[in-house]
Amino acid sequence: MPGPPTTTDDSSRGGLGIVLFVFFVLAFALTTGAQFLLSRFANDPSQQLASEDEAFSETAAKDLMQPDPSFTPEEVVALQLAGLAKADLSAGILQCFIFASPSNKQMTGPVVRFAAMVRRPPYDAMIHHQLALVGKPIFEKENAAVLVTLLDECGAIHVFQFMLSKQHDAEVENCWMTDAVYPLEQLPSASQAVPPTAGHTFRAREVIAPQWGFHG
Secondary structure (H helix, E strand, O other): OOOOOOOOOOOHHHHHHHHHHHHHHHHHHHHHHHHHHHHHOOOOOHHHHHHHHHHHHOOOOOOOOOOOOOOOHHHHHHHHHHHHOOHHHHHHHHHHHOOHHHHHHHHHHOHHHHHHHOOOOOOHHHHHEEEEEEEEEEEEEEEEEEEEEEOOOOEEEEEEEEEEEEEEOHHHOOOEEOOOOOOEEEEEEEEHHHOEEEEEEEEEOOOOOHHHOOOO
């Protein structure tokens, strides 16, 4: 005996439509959320530091200048500045960090943290600077102060004081290394600058002194 004719249940069809709508809304929300999290992860400072750390690890420190008792305080400062003027900034920052004293490294290291500090004002003025004038050191026993006037890549003039000391640790014994750098002044134009007496003057990316074997 045939059954009753089949009829479409409007309520069931409406319920299925609601389920499908909710499913697509949830899928869209999950996709959007995932993209947002990925973008945040990509811009996460910790991830940027990890990327920088990898860049520094690929830079061979043995190929850079190392502390040596023959370097005078002004030569040490000039080497650090020349590093920061290099096109390869990772190598340049590492070069600068190499000449930081052990006590300085304890406060500013590791090199990734040091790099983040150098990239912030006022020290970012040293990055890719055009010209640096390194003054003659003022000595007090085993300490030295070196005044630096530099022209940054935008044409502004900055004055810094480098504080160095002669080291006694076995690996760097009798080497001059930088303990601290203090910003002193920023001048808006070269016409207002009163540079110190120069011990060394050099342009970025040029040879500082042939006897050092270092090319910027």
